[in-house]
Amino acid sequence: DTEVTQTPKHLVMGMTNKKSLKCEQHMGHRAMYWYKQKAKKPPELMFVYSYEKLSINESVPSRFSPECPNSSLLNLHLHALQPEDSALYLCASSQESGGATEAFFGQGTRLTVV
Amino acid sequence: GQNIDQPTEMTATEGAIVQINCTYQTSGFNGLFWYQQHAGEAPTFLSYNVLDGLEEKGRFSSFLSRSKGYSYLLLKELQMKDSASYLCGYQAGTALIFGKGTTLSVSS
Secondary structure, three states: OOOEEEEOOEEEEOOOOEEEEEEEEOOOOOEEEEEEEOOOOOOEEEEEEEOOEEEEEOOOOOOEEEEEEEOOEEEEEEEOOOHHHOEEEEEEEEOOOOOOOOEEEOOOEEEEEO | OOOEEOOOEEEEEOOOOEEEEEEEOOOOOOEEEEEEEOOOOOOEEEEEEOOOEEEEEOOEEEEEEOOOOEEEEEEOOOOHHHOEEEEEEEEEOOEEEEOOOEEEEEEO
16 A cells, blocks of 8 residues: 545635644555645645654644644644635655655645635 | 756657756755656656666656756656656655756647
């Protein structure tokens, strides 16, 4: 199983809503990532979890709140988002962080904030 | 991706060879990656270089010069399905950082 599964695939939410994006992998990877990608732009790193601990927060606004309940799951909790937060949110995992290993990406959640 | 530079767009014809260059500057470096991303899809891994030299994998090859902060991705025998965005990225510590990507258009 070399899959990273993200749910939902599409999400439309209002600016006052609270929603969560979910990511799951069963490859035994110990590093998991959240990226944000706008159209025609590269993925931008948001958060890195290494061994279930947050190791990098790339100055992401507090309306995005990551959570790593266990080594296979990664959530991104959303609250009071803005229309400019509409983007493709990609989850990725790799065997370990710090050493260079291939990262596997999920298919992403396409988020629209209205 | 402000420390990674690659061309924004390239065009080529079927059967041709194309080289996509990437230059980078970073204080911490664990390896240089190339990913392919088709429109609306997730990035998929193509290659990884940590030592200087050329890594060949089928129609795709990747080269790295650490002293020059330079890499390239070489695509041979281009096919229409190779039309995609090609992302150069480096691993620094726990972060995988991408450049802006090069959009390659292959025409018949």
